[in-house]
Amino acid sequence: MPKTKNNVDLDEIHVIAPNFKQRLSGVTSTIIQLVPVQNRLGQKVAVLGPGLPSDLPHLRFRDLWKLWRPPEGHTHRVWHARRNIEMLPGIILRDLLRMPLKLVFTSASQRKHSGWTKFLIRQMDAVIATSAKTSAYLEVPNTVVMHGIDCETFRPAEDKAEAKRVCGLAPNLRYIGCFGRVRHQKGTDLFVDAMIAALPRHPGWAAIVAGRATPQHQAFEDELKAKVAAAGLADRILFVGEHTDIANWYRTLDLFIAPQRWEGFGLTPLEAMATGVPVVATDVGAFSELVIQGETGTVIPAGDLPGMIAAASALLEDPDVIDQQGRSGRRHVTQRFALEGEATSLGGLYRRVAI
Template identity: 30%
Template sequence: MPQHPYGLAGLTVLHMTQPVEGGVARVVTDLAAAQVRAGARVVVACPPQGPLAHAVTAVGAETARWPARRSPGPALPVEVTAAAHILGDVDPDLLHLHSAKAGLAGRLAAHGTVPTVFQPHAWSWEAARGPVRAAALRWERHATRWTERVLCVSRAECASGQTHGVRAAYTVVPNGVDTGHFTPAADPAAVRAALPALSGLDPAAPLVVCVGRLCPQKGQDVLLDAWQSVGARLPGALLVLVGDGPDARRLMARAPDRVLLAGPVADPLPWYQAADVVVQPSRWEGMALAPLEAMACGRPVVLTNVAGARESLPAEDGDHVVPVGDERALASALLRLLTDTGLRGDAGRRGLAHVREQHAVDTTTAAVADLYARLVALPAPTLGAAR
């Protein structure tokens, strides 16, 4: 990691997060690994279920058991109290809160007594409607008084916060991926043949892969509707949904022919490498990791026009971004790539170069470390000041 103006050696950083899987967990793990290498003491407070606790322990971080549910509810007072106990035990120099639940409980517990970074990973109000949405907006506007910095993963996510009246000090650090791990396969056909889930299927069949939690945010239901049109045009094409989540049973029940639910995987790398096209039909995001990982593997991607989508793609591939919820546009974009080998190859090469230049994880973790160094060097009276 590059040298920082004040350094991280000796700094105690407390990350607090719920969820513990998917993109948020990978971001936390990447940050923890880089910060441990830089000499910081890193503690990750999270629920014990899921892969995150094991992953951060493997990179040298400590863990603290924080029994939190994903959504707000009656357990919130207990979650805030638990967060306060963790803060007292760890005594961090800096608190980094990831996603809505940790942003809520962590800021209520810390109350501005420690420099606090809040990273939305997509704003909470985007997942809500009616009174819940209004309450989420009121909270995010109020909580900035206990937030030294709101860390956004895309300019669009930052702009959304500003547009919705969240007056805060913002920093934008685009998501990054490990381009040493996520790389193109020397022989994609061999990778595909080695995947047990594809055993017995035509190895030459067009293959579309969607990696993500099976939930309303990720839009797999719209993708299944779009796949009806893709399948009518390319009867041999196969769609694979990689992941697990609350919508798994419902999606399986309505899946058309030539759709496979592969379940959760520890590492999606071979699925990216095996795919002809990777698709991310989300309803909202900050900047999704899966498309970046796919492009790092040299695969073309199709995205919906959520925050971070256009920023994550090369400028030449803007037509691979389709309106949210538009199954016809989604099917059309998939068919364009599936039926044109040259177009796929060009898009894959552009995406690979773009991610390596703009979204390498070392660049992301270095930028976050620089932010930490600036925040912990602030004079004490600025901490917790109302904005």
């Protein structure tokens, strides 16, 4: 039996986080993680739309008529959109129906916007960029608020051998991970090629590809598995599929590689570093703003397979550096990228816009 949604009264809500896309995405994941923390900080946020856990505070569409009345102590509510399909309804509610709303939009895009998107963005009362790179693509004033992560969920293993046993891995091997959707854009093939080159020289290591290949990318994954088998490494480059307990898999790792060819923001380096795992990451998304070169990992050019092999091999040959960078990564993320920091920054922007 499906769980009953935690429906709340709009009179109790100051911020609305619409989610008008059913399919799970990075935006949806951001909302799922942020809203509970925002509410713990007293920001009174509720979600609106499908595809979100039932235990989040949900608004019902039939209650939106109450938006004509602002919350007590405020002149406006905040409508925090993260996609075009959420900006447009906010504009209609504010400008056509004259509801007391302030519109906030978060952009993670690192490409030139279409004319339609530029028009929508110009109607916003405040715009947030998730990185300095994203900010540079915006043609309106904006505030950079970088994503954070839950540093309690993503934490180092107390007993790494036990963490490996929990995931069905060999406790005597050290593991390199690549987590995320299996597709060309995500650079899964670069990771596999790098591991085929590096692992024969490092017999104490193995690699894990964790993530789902959607039907249109299944042939891509099948080709990678065939390449691994042909290299005689099927027992050391493991395709483990998609897992909801991904934090447990991070705790099995000693090195993480983020090989993407393109990314909007990209949380996986933060998740790895929070777990005490150093990172080799391509210079896409916000990765160069997340990883401290030579201190918490290494940033290489996108698509640079020789560079990936060299960076990974240098770490595989120096366990002391791996341990040092892992500790530095954990400290770096807890100090600068805890989810509470992102929520606090958003709360400050909401107050400036809506009070």
